Structure formats: C-alpha cells, structure tokens
Amino acid sequence: MSSKKGAGARPRAASGAKSQATRGRILDAARQLFNERGTAAVSTNHIAAAAGLSPGNLYYHFTGKKEIVRDLHARYAAAHEDRWDPAPEAPADLVTLRRNVAAGAALAWRYRFFERESRALLRADPQLRADYRQVYERRLAQWLGFAERLVAHGLMRPPRPPGTLRRLGIAVWLIAENWPAFLDVVGDPQDPDQLAEGADLVLVALEPYLTDQGRREWQATAPGPERGVSTEESDGADR
Secondary structure, eight states, X not given: OOXXXXXXXXXXXXXXXXXXXXXXXHHHHHHHXXXXXXXXXXXXXXXXXXXXXXXXXXXXXXXXXXXXXHHHHHHHXXXXXXXXXXXXXXXXXXXXXXXXXXXXXXXXXXXXXXXXXXXXXXXXXXXXXXXXHHHHHHHHHHHHHHHHHHHHTTSBOOOOTTOOHHHHHHHHHHHHHHHHHHHHHHSXXXXXXXXXXXXXXXXXXXXXXXXXXXXXXXXXXXXXXXXXXXXXXXXXXXX
C-alpha cells in the first residue's frame, strides 16, 4: 500500500464540509484508479497524487487502502438502497423492474473494480466481508418483497416447489454479481456494452416467471435499440 506514514494510527475524526469534500475527492480518485488498474496495482501514494493531496493528508482521512475500499463499498451499497422499495404503496411493476435492473448495471460499471475483484477483496478483509453480507441480506429481502408484490398484482408467478422466490432472487444476485468476473476471463470487463449483457441475463432469468398479463406488459415496456451503460464516472448520483 506504499507510504507507511501514519499507517499504524487511526486518523483523527474528520468533520465539516471541507473534510467531507476531501474524503470525497480521495474516494473518487481511488475508484477511478481501481477501475482502470485494479486494486493491487494502486497504492495510497497513487491515490493521494490523483486526488491532489500529500500521502500524509490522505492518512488524515483514511487508515489505508482497506478502509478506502470499505468506504467505496458503502457508497456503492448506498446507491442501491430503496431501489426495490419495500413500502406497500411503492410501485411494483415491470417498468420499475426494467429500470432497476438497468440502474444496477450502470452502478456495476461505475464500481466495476469491486464487481471484478469481490472474492479477493472479501477474503482479504473480514470487516468488508461482514458489511457485504449485511448488504446482501438486506437487498435480497427488499427484492423478495418487490417480487411478492409482482405476484400479488398478477404479473409474475413463483417458481414451482421446491423453488421459491427467495431462491430465484439468489439466482438473480449470482448472475448480476458474477458477470463482471466472468467477463474478466472470457471477455472485456472494461467494455460497457459487454457489462450491460449482465442486465440482459438477469431479465432472461426472470422472463419465464411472468404471467400472460406480465408478458404483455413486459413486451410493452421493451426498451429501444440503445444499449450499454453510462460511462459517466461522476458519483454525484450516489450521494
């Protein structure tokens, strides 16, 4: 992780708008470098330079690279929050389903380093692994609530036993989470069009469970010929 300066001590609590802005600069710089080079090839010195800071200033805000990765994961997870809104009055329709899957693909592109390297990162950091598990359980529960409302609205049918909506949700999670790592072997995880195919696969997995009414609405909500995900690197929508 390069520079040892301050690496053994916890940084002082940074507060105030200026400190938060500096933390944001560090996280933005780290995410872009991680996306381009991979986490192993990026040191805290690299991150500090890209953020326009000294290594000591970086260590004022973060203990090191692991904490930066944890904060980026927290940012990634926060951008997903409430997308599958569990509130009974929230919309649960196929337009929302398509929109949420597409938005998830766009976020996967923005945080593609994590999607590519998640297994190694989670093995290397027990705290990150615990955080990831909490996010997984929460988002799976949110998706399950959304799917149950699709069933109640006559748009979707649950899998035949022993299959369950929860197992279907796990299958969807596995497709979405593992597609970037799969591309690292058979394709190009830096190509936004190839990454967008993961969203297509999620929709392919869900389509057989639509009712006749659901299929009609599914076809009516089909997108135009545009493909791919946004390559915009700004995190403004995540905060």
